[in-house]
Amino acid sequence: MTRPAKAAVLGTGSWGTAFGMVLADAGCEVTLWARRARIADEVNRTRVNHEYLPGIELPARVRATAEAAEAFDGADFAVLAVPSQTLRANLADWTPHLGPRTVLVSLMKGVELGTTKRMSEVIGDVTGVGRERIAVVTGPNLAKEIAERRPAAAVVACADEDVATRLQAACHTSYFRPYTNTDVIGCELGGAVKNVIGLAVGIADGMGLGDNTKGSLITRGLAETTRLGLAMGADPLTFAGLAGLGDLVATCSSPLSRNHTFGTNLGRGMTLEQTVAATRQTAEGVKSCRSVLDLAGRHGVDMPITETVVGIVHEGKPPMVALKELMSRSAKPERR
Ligand SMILES: NC(=O)C1=CN([C@@H]2O[C@H](COP(=O)(O)OP(=O)(O)OC[C@H]3O[C@@H](n4cnc5c(N)ncnc54)[C@H](OP(=O)(O)O)[C@@H]3O)[C@@H](O)[C@H]2O)C=CC1
Numbered sequence: 001m002t003r004p005a006k007a008a009v010l011g012t013g014s015w016g017t018a019f020g021m022v023l024a025d026a027g028c029e030v031t032l033w034a035r036r037a038r039i040a041d042e043v044n045r046t047r048v049n050h051e052y053l054p055g056i057e058l059p060a061r062v063r064a065t066a067e068a069a070e071a072f073d074g075a076d077f078a079v080l081a082v083p084s085q086t087l088r089a090n091l092a093d094w095t096p097h098l099g100p101r102t103v104l105v106s107l108m109k110g111v112e113l114g115t116t117k118r119m120s121e122v123i124g125d126v127t128g129v130g131r132e133r134i135a136v137v138t139g140p141n142l143a144k145e146i147a148e149r150r151p152a153a154a155v156v157a158c159a160d161e162d163v164a165t166r167l168q169a170a171c172h173t174s175y176f177r178p179y180t181n182t183d184v185i186g187c188e189l190g191g192a193v194k195n196v197i198g199l200a201v202g203i204a205d206g207m208g209l210g211d212n213t214k215g216s217l218i219t220r221g222l223a224e225t226t227r228l229g230l231a232m233g234a235d236p237l238t239f240a241g242l243a244g245l246g247d248l249v250a251t252c253s254s255p256l257s258r259n260h261t262f263g264t265n266l267g268r269g270m271t272l273e274q275t276v277a278a279t280r281q282t283a284e285g286v287k288s289c290r291s292v293l294d295l296a297g298r299h300g301v302d303m304p305i306t307e308t309v310v311g312i313v314h315e316g317k318p319p320m321v322a323l324k325e326l327m328s329r330s331a332k333p334e335r336r
């Protein structure tokens with residue numbers, strides 16, 4: 001009889017905890033690593049992560065620790081669920097604990113500031129692990145809905161299809177349906193840029209602009225994501241799938257999305273400082289809008305919605321002024 005797969009989940013925020021539950025429901029032995037010992041103790045004592053997923057009872061196969069070495073010990077999968085901008089520093093601490101065959105799995109949807117690297121690239125840089133042992137899980141997966149075991153599909157991407165298939169089996173449950181994909185670039189870009197478009201849609205919602213505006217931003221947002229993806233060697237069809245359109249629709253429609261909510265608060269007239277203070281969890285698009293725009297600049301790709309979000313979020317541009325500028329750009333064909 002084969003033993004159950006062992007998974008370490010690094011990060012006990014909303015998605016790390018919820019995905020740990022998915023892995024356990026799929027039959028894995030799961031150890032969550034918490035930055036704060038208090039959260040690890042609470043999970044072990046009460047089976048609930050009260051701060052991030054109140055009211056959700058975690059399966060018995062999930063335990064928690066504040067010791068990274070303990071989480072990594074014997075892990076087949078090390079699932080990374082920390083904010084994108086802290087990953088590099090976290091990995092520097094964790095790499096000595098990494099087993100020679102452990103597959104590294106990114107749940108993160110951001111692009112590193114400064115380097116403009118995708119999370120799988122940061123993982124490769126710091127750990128020296130090759131692309132065939134680095135995977136990505138992405139798609140329309142709002143943590144709270146998954147934790148309530150509401151049905152969703154997802155994408156498991158890895159350059160090595162066999163590894164993707166192994167990870168797919170390790171997280172396939174009655175309510176979580178992962179599909180494999182080998183287009184890691186497209187899957188990561190889809191997740192990172194949808195957070196920026198989610199901010200734009202939130203701003204528009206906060207301004208009360210209506211559903212035509214929303215439909216237009218989602219579609220043109222996907223167009224600029226696809227343009228960047230093509231320039232970076234992604235498969236354009238990835239953006240029509242769960243990692244692109246699927247995630248974009250979920251984020252742009254849901255009050256559960258932190259990026260969408262962040263944008264809505266800005267669009268309603270809150271200042272950036274007030275909005276940051278009101279946001280308790282990671283809204284990746286706030287930082288990644290800058291790195292995505294830098295990435296676009298490096299590849300000579302026009303991303304007007306991303307540029308507009310950067311203007312509003314980081315340059316103090318009033319949303320109404322930014323909107324007028326976006327709408328008055330020169331006319332062009334839909335496809336070029
Ligand atoms: N929430 C969601 O629905 C989804 C999120 N994602 C992505 O998953 C990633 C994680 O998001 P999510 O779980 O929601 O974020 P949360 O804000 O809910 O949790 C962040 C986690 O990272 C920890 N953390 C924060 N700063 C550091 C640091 N400097 N070093 C180590 N750990 C740190 C936090 O610890 P502490 O509690 O001590 O602060 C917490 O455990 C993001 O990239 C997000 O885009 C992807 C799909 C769905």
Ligand SMILES: O=C(CO)COP(=O)(O)O
Pocket residue numbers: 109139140141142143195198247250251256257258259260282283284
């Ligand atoms: O990525 C997500 C859903 O798939 C979560 O979006 P937010 O980070 O905006 O909450």
